[in-house]
Amino acid sequence: MYQLNEFDKREELDSQLADKVADILTKAVATKGKASIAVSGGSTPKGFFTALSQKDLPWNDITITLADERWVNIESDASNTRLVHENLLQNNAVNAKFFHLKQGDELCEETLADLNLAANSALLPLDVLILGMGEDGHTASLFPCSDEIDDCFTTQSPLLKVSPKTAPHDRISFSFAALKNSKNVFLHISSANKKAVLNSALAETDIKQMPIRAFLQDPEINTNVYWAE
């Protein structure tokens, strides 16, 4: 299931999404003493990150992570971790905890096992999940072009390695099973192109062809779509 929220300007979307997420995180901390949020990388979320970082929240009790990460060094322009550090872990949010997905040099079974254990105890289920979407309909790093696309949807492990064929870098991504359990799911997209991709995703049902479909069509998931031109 999904709900579409459309905005004339990206700044308006960023501000409204930051208000909504801030409210959810505040309530989660008040209720259970802590909260967790996974954000996406790529080119879309910068303005939202800045707006959220300026919120007066109990940041010490909030853990931020990524829905997915490219297996690159933090100094790389392709690093989603770098994007979050430079734009979200700033201002009032400087005291938030950050759960690193890129740990060590090699994305091997042992690294994944350690991360899965840590994610289960520190983060999951997520209070807030902010998804992005690529023009091929991938979300997080659930890539339709990857050999791991079946595993993305079937594994019950929180994290897996994905090697896309049409996008650079090996990835680490939360699996569909882990993402699906998030308490509040948002899809943040902008541009006319992404609106057209969204419409293609809504027009058919094959989730392995366009993984974002799973979040838009699964009756057990309520995805709030935030789109601006």
Ligand SMILES: O=C1O[C@H](COP(=O)(O)O)[C@@H](O)[C@H](O)[C@H]1O
């Ligand atoms: O590679 C990725 O792409 C998607 C979409 O990024 P965008 O640049 O088209 O906004 C992103 O959601 C994901 O986190 C990232 O690793």
